Amino acid sequence: MLNVGNTSGVQVRKQQQNARVTLSMYQEPPNVEVTLEEFESYSIDRLQMLKTLELVRLRGRDDAKVEKAMAKFLPLRTAEDREKDEISHFILRMAFCHSEELRRWFLTQESSLFKHRLDQASRDEKMNFMKKNRLVYDQVDTEEFAELKQQLTAVHLANKTSVKEALNMPDVYVKVPFTEAIDLIGQRKVFLKCGVAYVPFDHLVTILFARFRSTLSKQLAIAFRKFNGSAAARDDRLLPVLKNLAKHHIGPDYGTVPQASGNAITPEMIDGLAATAMPLCMKTLHNAMKTQSHLKHGGRMQYGLFLKGIGLQMDDAITFWRNVFCKKMNVDEFNKKYAYNIRHNYGKEGKRKDYTPFNCVKIITGDPPKAGEYHGCPFRHFDEHHLRASLRGINEIDKESIITLARNKDYQLACRRHFEALFPKGNIDAVGNHPNAFFEEARKAIGVKPDPVKQEPVKQEQVKQEPVKTEVKTES
Incomplete structure (x- = not known):
C-alpha cells in the first residue's frame, strides 16, 4: 500500500x-x-x-x-x-x-x-x-x-x-x-x-x-x-x-459626497433615478420605502449611504426622508427618531465618523433581511419566484441566465449580467463590486456623466x- x-x-x-x-x-x-x-x-x-x-x-x-x-x-x-x-x-x-x-x-x-x-x-x-x-x-x-x-x-x-x-x-x-x-x-x-x-x-x-x-x-x-x-x-x-x-x-469607497454641480442629485430626481439607473438592491429598497413610507434600520443604512454616495447632500437627504416618512408620522416624530441618524451618517453627529456606502461584499455577507425588512442582495436573499418577478422587463433568455447565476451562488456575476441586460453598451468591467459603481456606469450608459469620485x-x-x-x- x-x-x-x-x-x-x-x-x-x-x-x-x-x-x-x-x-x-x-x-x-x-x-x-x-x-x-x-x-x-x-x-x-x-x-x-x-x-x-x-x-x-x-x-x-x-x-x-x-x-x-x-x-x-x-x-x-x-x-x-x-x-x-x-x-x-x-x-x-x-x-x-x-x-x-x-x-x-x-x-x-x-x-x-x-x-x-x-x-x-x-x-x-x-x-x-x-x-x-x-x-x-x-x-x-x-x-x-x-x-x-x-x-x-x-x-x-x-x-x-x-x-x-x-x-x-x-x-x-x-x-x-x-x-x-x-x-x-x-x-x-x-x-x-x-x-x-x-x-x-x-x-x-x-x-x-x-x-x-x-x-x-x-x-x-x-x-x-x-x-x-x-x-x-x-x-x-x-x-x-x-x-x-x-x-x-x-x-473607490464612494465615501466623499460629490459637491453640488450641474449633475447634483436632488430629492426630486430620486424616483426617476430609481427607475432608470439604480441596481436591483437599491431599487427594491426605494420601492419598499415609497410603498410603506418607512424602512427599518438595515434598509435605512444601506439605502441612505448609497444616496449619500451618489451625491445627495445632507440637508437634501433629511428633506427626502422626511417627505416620505411624514406620510405616516408628524415632523416632530421624524426629527426625534430619524434626523439624528441621517446627520450621523454624514459625520455631523456623535463620533463624527464619515460613513461610506456599503459595497457588494458587505451587502451579500451581512445579516439577511427578516420579515418586514428589504435590505440585502436580491440575488442572494430573494427566492427564485420573487427574483423572477423583480426582473420584469428583461427578456427571458437574459432572465434565465441571471437566475442561473444566482442559483449557483454567483451573486456578483448575476448583478453584472443584470447590468449587461439593461445597458448592453455600458462598461460592464466597472460593475460588480459596488452598487454606486453600478449607478455611475448606468448614468454614463444613458448619457449622463456623474460627478467623479476621486481616488x-x-x-x-x-x-x-x-x-x-x-x-x-x-x-x-
Whole structure:
C-alpha cells in the first residue's frame, strides 16, 4: 500500500529535484531582509495579481489573462521569484487581516491564486506539495480496487458526458476521511463507504483547495489578534504602506459626497433615478420605502449611504426622508427618531465618523433581511419566484441566465449580467463590486456623466532603500 503524499527514499529525492516549487501553504514567513522599496513593490505586484484574478472571476474564466498576469507580477521561475512570492503573501496578510471584509477579500483571491497554480501543477508537483505539508492519504491497492471496481466505475460514468471521457478510467484512487470531501460528496463525484471517500487522484485538487482555504482563514484570524504586538505595527515606515494596500483593494469607497454641480442629485430626481439607473438592491429598497413610507434600520443604512454616495447632500437627504416618512408620522416624530441618524451618517453627529456606502461584499455577507425588512442582495436573499418577478422587463433568455447565476451562488456575476441586460453598451468591467459603481456606469450608459469620485491610484513612493526585516512570525 502506498501513502500518497508520503513517498520516501530515492523516489522522493527524484521528485524534489524535478518538481518546481509552485505551491505553498505559507505556514512560516521567510526570515529575510528586504529594502523598503522591495517591500512596497513586492506587495503591489501581488495586489495587482489578486485584483486580476478578481476581475477574471467576475468576467468569466480566462486562463490566458491569468497566465499573462502571473508572468508579469508573480513568476515562479527562480529561487528569487519564489522568495518574492512568500514575502509578498505575508506582507498582504498583514495588510488585510484587520477587518472581516478585508480578510474575506484576501482569502477569496489568494484561494483563487492557489487553485490556478494547483490546476497547472503536475502530479509530481502535487505529490511533493502533499508530502511537504503532511497531507497523507492511503492509496487504494490493487486488491481493494478490484473489489470496488463496479461501484467506482459507476460513479465515474455518472459524472462523464462523453464516451471518450467515460473510457478514461482513473488509475489512482486515494482514501480520504469523508469530512474532508464534503464538496465532492455533495456533487456525487466520489464513492463513499464506512466514512471513507474514494477519491480519484485528479479530484484531490478539491481536497487540497479546501485545506488551503481553511488553513489560511485560521491564519488570518491569528494575524489579526497578534498584529498589534508585532514589530510591523510599531514601524512608521511600514504602517502607511500596509494601510495604502488595504485601502485600494476594491476601488473607490464612494465615501466623499460629490459637491453640488450641474449633475447634483436632488430629492426630486430620486424616483426617476430609481427607475432608470439604480441596481436591483437599491431599487427594491426605494420601492419598499415609497410603498410603506418607512424602512427599518438595515434598509435605512444601506439605502441612505448609497444616496449619500451618489451625491445627495445632507440637508437634501433629511428633506427626502422626511417627505416620505411624514406620510405616516408628524415632523416632530421624524426629527426625534430619524434626523439624528441621517446627520450621523454624514459625520455631523456623535463620533463624527464619515460613513461610506456599503459595497457588494458587505451587502451579500451581512445579516439577511427578516420579515418586514428589504435590505440585502436580491440575488442572494430573494427566492427564485420573487427574483423572477423583480426582473420584469428583461427578456427571458437574459432572465434565465441571471437566475442561473444566482442559483449557483454567483451573486456578483448575476448583478453584472443584470447590468449587461439593461445597458448592453455600458462598461460592464466597472460593475460588480459596488452598487454606486453600478449607478455611475448606468448614468454614463444613458448619457449622463456623474460627478467623479476621486481616488488616489496605487503607486510606489520613492523611498530610500533601507533593509528591513520581515518579522511577522506572530502571524503564523
